[in-house]
Amino acid sequence: MKKSIVLSTLLGCLVSVWIVADALAFRIVTREMMETQVVTVTDLIPNVDNFIVLFDTSSSTNEMVPGxxxxxxxATKNLLKERNAWLPDLGYQAGLYEYTNNETLAGTFKEIYGMQPYDRDRFAAAIDQLPDKGQGPTMLQAGLHGLRKVLANLSGKTAVVMFTDGSFSVVRGPKKPLQIAQEIANDNDVCFYLISSATDDVNQRLLEAVSTVNTCSRVVPLATFLDNPNYLGGALFSVKTTSYERLVPRTQVVGAVADDILFDFNSADLRAEYGEKKTALVDFLQQNPDAYVVVAGFTDSVGDEAYNLGLSKLRAENVKSALTNAGIDGERIVTLWYGEDNPVADNTTAEGRQRNRRVELAVGTP
Structure with a gap:
């Protein structure tokens, strides 16, 4: 799917841009540049075929979000409304379900928007049906049991966005949440995005364990997710910029653009040559305390797909570590990883593979 978007929209969505410059290029973007940029053509690339939102409606959700x-x-209901308002329709199958415990072994799993082609207006109406106040104890098994039945009728890759505090009821009969999640991951091409409001150490450890059922799953603290909702965008689609032109710059800083960080074959180690770029990025973030950065890892097509996904994750995390070790708060850095997806060059040539072994950086301010 192609759309024409001015640069102000691109940086607002944290989209990496291509510029003609040397390998260490790092350039500041001003508000006047944003207003005078020519139109840029981009490809919106779906990362999944389906997405499912599991909404926790237990009484623990009546607690306040820390801070x-x-x-x-x-907060979670409002966030769903906001994300739905701009989510591009890329042919997804979508579903919205709520879950809690009704004192039965299976708990309550209620269909709000049954799996069907995604339609923004109908999905918005479904979100409005979600309660504004939670009730009853949490039963994580209820969400996972219901999810397994929904996935049984799907094909393709699925992103599961699950709002949860990680608590569950200990009852005889149903399997434990980690075991159910592992079975789901074994039987389906699925990635879990666990939006965690857990405060108990036991529940936090459980969600971390669930996120290890495969390479693409992860836990995102609710407060972090509310401040950086790009996690959800990255779960469903990525954006590839194919052109970029700049007019006369002005003075008000609103972001920065940087060329990709490239990696050696089968390596996640940062090359010494990127020290200058890291210093420039750290200086920018320190001078602009409201700015944040999205770090996206990629690989070439050589090797196993699952291994490459893990390698791209490690590359993104190593770049994040380099920034946090230099004093940047990790909460200001969003890491995404896509493995060998979305190559920017031909993987049949050595030069092309080198360009694909990369981490893309996108920097913006609120």
Whole structure:
């Protein structure tokens, strides 16, 4: 799918851009540049065929989000509305379900928007049906049991966005959440995005364990997700910029653009040559405390797909570590990884493979 977007929209969505410059290029973007940029053509590339949102409606969601004057259930419902308002329709199958415990072994798993082609308006109406106040105890098994039945009728790759505090009811009969999640991962091409409101150490460890059922799954703290909702965008689609032109720059800084960081074959180690770029990026982030950066890892097509996904994750995490070791708060850095997807060059040549072994950086301010 192709769209024409001005650069101000691109940086607002944290999209990496291509510029003609040397390998260490790092350039500041001003608001005047944003207003005078020519139109840029981009490809929106779906990363999954389906997405499923599992919404926790237990009484624990009536607690306040740490550091914010809003309850968990209100914050997550508002966030779903905001994300749905701009989510591009790339032919997804979508579903929205709520879950809690009704004192039965299976718990409650309620269909709000049954799996069907994604439609923004109908999905928005379904979100409005979600309760504004939670009730009843949490039963993580209820969400996972219901999810397994939904996945049984799907084909292709699925992103599961699950809002949860990680708690579950210990009852005889149903399997434990980690075992159910592992079986789901074994039987389906699925990635879990666990949006965690867990405060108990046991529940936090459980969610971390669930996120290890495969390479693409992860846990995102709710407060972090509310501040950096790009995690959800990266789960469903990526954006490839195919052109970029600049007019006369002005002075008000709103972001920065940087060329890709390239890696040696089968390596996630940062080359010494990128020290200058790291210093420039760290200086920018320190001078602009509201700015944040998205770090996206990629590989060439050589090797096993699952291994490459893990390698791209390690590359992104190593770049993040380099920034945090230089004093940048990790909460300001969003890491994404795509393995060998979305190559920017021909993988049949050595030069092309080198360009594909990369980490893309996108920097913006609110």
């Amino acid at each position: 914010k004057s809003i309850t968990i259930i209100e």
